[in-house]
Amino acid sequence: VLTIGLFGGTFDPFHNGHLALAETIYSQLQLKEIHLIPARQPLLREPPIATPEQRVQMAELVAEDYSWLKVADLEIQRNGPSYTIDTVKTLRQTMPKAALCFIMSADQFVQFDRWHLWGKIPDYVHLIVATRPGYPLILNTSLQTLVEQRQTDQQELLHKQTAGLIFFQAIPPLAISGTTIRAKLEVGEDIQDLVPAKVWEYIYKEELYTK
Numbered sequence: 001v002l003t004i005g006l007f008g009g010t011f012d013p014f015h016n017g018h019l020a021l022a023e024t025i026y027s028q029l030q031l032k033e034i035h036l037i038p039a040r041q042p043l044l045r046e047p048p049i050a051t052p053e054q055r056v057q058m059a060e061l062v063a064e065d066y067s068w069l070k071v072a073d074l075e076i077q078r079n080g081p082s083y084t085i086d087t088v089k090t091l092r093q094t095m096p097k098a099a100l101c102f103i104m105s106a107d108q109f110v111q112f113d114r115w116h117l118w119g120k121i122p123d124y125v126h127l128i129v130a131t132r133p134g135y136p137l138i139l140n141t142s143l144q145t146l147v148e149q150r151q152t153d154q155q156e157l158l159h160k161q162t163a164g165l166i167f168f169q170a171i172p173p174l175a176i177s178g179t180t181i182r183a184k185l186e187v188g189e190d191i192q193d194l195v196p197a198k199v200w201e202y203i204y205k206e207e208l209y210t211k
């Protein structure tokens, strides 16, 4: 069974926090590859500044340097809000036999029950929740029930079953976010240490995030 990671995000821009998260999960879970899925119109947050095409290009520049990273632009191609349920249904059809691991950080998982048709999402994929040591997960009753029903700490099961499990993976904390990067660029601060080199060049070439 091929085990594939799916990593959705706004990626406005793609930064070293995203890369570190992907690298840790890729190696710890022994995934075959990780598909980056930029959202056209993310829900439950402010709309992105860079265009969908620019955000795909930044992800593609990063993927050039990592053989196991791919970019899936299906949410960009689709009109309207980027519901994860639609994405995982489509990817399940294209990869019927793969174990699919949908990666999200703990700060997203705590509001997972606000996602469109969230209860159906584990029918199509496993959920890999990246936790940071020292940040306890506080879950409401619906999410607690979901975890009780589906959590495993046996990594092998993620490869044997193709969907339906929840697995918590601790990752080293890296204090980087798209918001801080955009704020720094707006006031003319350098962000070279916060993004991959090719993304840094792209941001300056396209004059992104400056007023």
Ligand code: ATP
Residues within 6 Å of the ligand: 008, 009, 010, 011, 012, 013, 016, 017, 018, 021, 045, 103, 104, 105, 106, 107, 108, 130, 173, 174, 175, 176, 177, 178, 179, 180
């Ligand atoms: P913004 O500040 O614009 O919301 P973001 O980088 O937090 O930026 P996304 O691009 O949507 O937001 O992030 C995609 C996923 O990566 C989310 O699950 C997010 O929580 C996670 N993520 C972002 N930054 C980090 C980081 N430094 N460490 C671990 N996970 C991160």
